Structure formats: structure tokens, C-alpha cells
Amino acid sequence: MEITTPVIIFGITGMGCGLLLAIASRYLLVKEDPRIEQICNILPGYNCGSCGYGGCSDYAKAIVTEGKPINLCAPGGKETLQKLSEYLGVKADISERRVAIVLCKGGDNVAKRKAQYNGIADCSAAELIAGGHKACSYGCLGLGSCARVCPVNAIEITSDNLAVVHPELCIGCGKCVVVCPRHLIKLIPETRSIHVLCSSKDRGPVVKKVCDVGCIGCGLCVKIANSPALTLDGPLAVVNYSHPLENEEIIAKCPQKTIEKRPGTITRSS
Known part of the structure; x- marks a missing residue:
């Protein structure tokens, strides 16, 4: 009995904590803007860092969350810039490759x-x-x-x-x-x-x-x-x-x- 009681208490406590975490994760979950994934799919995926960010994913986030210019991707050239412009509905100067x-x-x-x-x-x-x-x-x-x-x-x-x-x-x-x-x-x-x-x-x-x-x-x-x-x-x-x-x-x-x-x-x- 002396051993069983603490085990039961710990078990109930663990279940309670798990339930609280599940509820918290549902209400506190920060949903990523779906545009980030779409922009990632448009970018060439070289992750070269020429845009000034760690990779295409970071650049996509910066475009959506910080409003960074869409013409920073040198490898993508005119084609990528045109696609980003059409998708986001913004104008950008298309410079020569x-x-x-x-x-x-x-x-x-x-x-x-x-x-x-x-x-x-x-x-x-x-x-x-x-x-x-x-x-x-x-x-x-x-x-x-x-x-x-x-x-x-x-x-x-x-x-x-x-x-x-x-x-x-x-x-x-x-x-x-x-x-x-x-x-x-x-x-x-x-x-x-x-x-x-x-x-x-x-x-x-x-x-x-x-x-x-x-x-x-x-x-x-x-x-x-x-x-x-x-x-x-x-x-x-x-x-x-x-x-x-x-x-x-x-x-x-x-x-x-x-x-x-x-x-x-x-x-x-x-």
C-alpha cells in the first residue's frame, strides 16, 4: 500500500499535466501563414543566402511577416520575381539577371x-x-x-x-x-x-x-x-x-x- 499510493498519485498528476499541455497546445498554437509555404515553393530553393537570410524559408517568412522586398533573390531572376509579384499582388522592378x-x-x-x-x-x-x-x-x-x-x-x-x-x-x-x-x-x-x-x-x-x-x-x-x-x-x-x-x-x-x-x-x- 505504501508503494502503490505514490505511484497512483504520480500517475494521476502526470495525466493531469498531459491533459493541460494538450489543451494549452490547442489554444496557444501559433499557426504559420500559409503564404510562407507558397512563397517557399516559388523560390528556387538554393538556400544560397544571397538575399541576406539563412535560406529560402527564412526569406519567405521575412517577406510575409516583415514586408521585405520580393526582389532580393538573385538566383531566381525575372521568372521568380514575376511569380512572386503575381502571387502577392505587388509590383517590383524586374532587374536584369x-x-x-x-x-x-x-x-x-x-x-x-x-x-x-x-x-x-x-x-x-x-x-x-x-x-x-x-x-x-x-x-x-x-x-x-x-x-x-x-x-x-x-x-x-x-x-x-x-x-x-x-x-x-x-x-x-x-x-x-x-x-x-x-x-x-x-x-x-x-x-x-x-x-x-x-x-x-x-x-x-x-x-x-x-x-x-x-x-x-x-x-x-x-x-x-x-x-x-x-x-x-x-x-x-x-x-x-x-x-x-x-x-x-x-x-x-x-x-x-x-x-x-x-x-x-x-x-x-x-
């Missing part, structure tokens, strides 16, 4: 090394060791940090250790832009096709010593283009992607062959 580009073409076949790097395959780590192994202090280190963070495998590290973005695969999330320690990667409108593939701020004679295809700041392309789309920033020709650059003569006239026209598809190296 953006893709990443690496503003350097100095692979090992054309750019010199100042040392042999034997550390971990990480560009930031290599940069910390005497400023990297490339003789050009602005060139692509080619260790693949950008390729590893790309959620859709749009970045290839070529056989000569150069990062190349395949624009037809790029979703414009910007993760590669953030991870590059030399800030060589930019997000640009996908319709822009002419690029100065160099980021060196060194003078021409210095550039020529370390890279066969680096910009020497001669200014010839700027004179030929005669457009706000192409200017000299010190010794470097820089494309202003907010303006169209269509004069292809500058590609042929560039003495260093630094300027290229990149089509919508770049063939992967074997």
Missing part, C-alpha cells in the same frame, strides 16, 4: 610564379603566406576557394590554375565574390559581353614582367571606345558595366590581348 565573372586571365601558362605553394588548397590561406605564390599580387591564385562555395558548380578551375565562371550555370548568388581574397570576381549584367580581364594596379613595365596578358594601361582601348563604358583607373582599363560596351575593335587592338568577348557559354576544359 546578373552573373559572376573573374577579372583575371593570368593562368600558369601566361603568368609567372614567385614561389611554389605547398599549403592547403585555399586562396585566403595562400594570400596570408607572403602575399600568395603568384608574381602578380593582383592575379587569380587558382586554388578553388570560389569553386568550392558555388552551390551550382558554375566555376571551373582550369588546367593552368585559373578560375573561370560558366555564365550559363551561374545563379548570381555572389558567394564567390565574397570569398575571393583578391576581389577579382564581380557580378555583372548577363548581357555584357566585353571584358577587361585584368585587375592589376601596377604600371605597365611591372605588369609585363609578371604576366603576358595583363593590362599595361596604354589607354588605346579607351580612345577607340570613346565611351563612358570604358575608362582608365590609374594604369588599368576598367569597364563600367552600367553602360553598354559594343565596340569590338578594342579586342583586336589590345596589345596584351587582355580584352575578351565572353559569350553566354564557355566550353569547359577537358
Whole structure:
């Protein structure tokens, strides 16, 4: 009897607590707005974080509960924005899709090394060791940090250790832009096709010593283009992607062959 009574009391107490919790859960349950799930289904589901949130679910909640703009999803592009606009009944500016580009073409076949790097395959780590192994202090280190963070495998590290973005695969999330320690990667409108593939701020004679295809700041392309789309920033020709650059003569006239026209598809190296 001494053992049975406490067991019965505890049992009744447990049942009572369980009943109270069941009642409380019914009345205190916070129902999620069904629009959140619908918006999640519209978003591409990459969970890349380019919108500034932890993933598509968090962004969907922010749209519904905080009224955040619906045009923050870069990977979704115009199609996703159009669907969100129609579903929510709100207007949004449909901007042009953006893709990443690496503003350097100095692979090992054309750019010199100042040392042999034997550390971990990480560009930031290599940069910390005497400023990297490339003789050009602005060139692509080619260790693949950008390729590893790309959620859709749009970045290839070529056989000569150069990062190349395949624009037809790029979703414009910007993760590669953030991870590059030399800030060589930019997000640009996908319709822009002419690029100065160099980021060196060194003078021409210095550039020529370390890279066969680096910009020497001669200014010839700027004179030929005669457009706000192409200017000299010190010794470097820089494309202003907010303006169209269509004069292809500058590609042929560039003495260093630094300027290229990149089509919508770049063939992967074997």
C-alpha cells in the first residue's frame, strides 16, 4: 500500500499535466501563414543566402511577416520575381539577371610564379603566406576557394590554375565574390559581353614582367571606345558595366590581348 499510493498519485498528476499541455497546445498554437509555404515553393530553393537570410524559408517568412522586398533573390531572376509579384499582388522592378565573372586571365601558362605553394588548397590561406605564390599580387591564385562555395558548380578551375565562371550555370548568388581574397570576381549584367580581364594596379613595365596578358594601361582601348563604358583607373582599363560596351575593335587592338568577348557559354576544359 505504501508503494502503490505514490505511484497512483504520480500517475494521476502526470495525466493531469498531459491533459493541460494538450489543451494549452490547442489554444496557444501559433499557426504559420500559409503564404510562407507558397512563397517557399516559388523560390528556387538554393538556400544560397544571397538575399541576406539563412535560406529560402527564412526569406519567405521575412517577406510575409516583415514586408521585405520580393526582389532580393538573385538566383531566381525575372521568372521568380514575376511569380512572386503575381502571387502577392505587388509590383517590383524586374532587374536584369546578373552573373559572376573573374577579372583575371593570368593562368600558369601566361603568368609567372614567385614561389611554389605547398599549403592547403585555399586562396585566403595562400594570400596570408607572403602575399600568395603568384608574381602578380593582383592575379587569380587558382586554388578553388570560389569553386568550392558555388552551390551550382558554375566555376571551373582550369588546367593552368585559373578560375573561370560558366555564365550559363551561374545563379548570381555572389558567394564567390565574397570569398575571393583578391576581389577579382564581380557580378555583372548577363548581357555584357566585353571584358577587361585584368585587375592589376601596377604600371605597365611591372605588369609585363609578371604576366603576358595583363593590362599595361596604354589607354588605346579607351580612345577607340570613346565611351563612358570604358575608362582608365590609374594604369588599368576598367569597364563600367552600367553602360553598354559594343565596340569590338578594342579586342583586336589590345596589345596584351587582355580584352575578351565572353559569350553566354564557355566550353569547359577537358
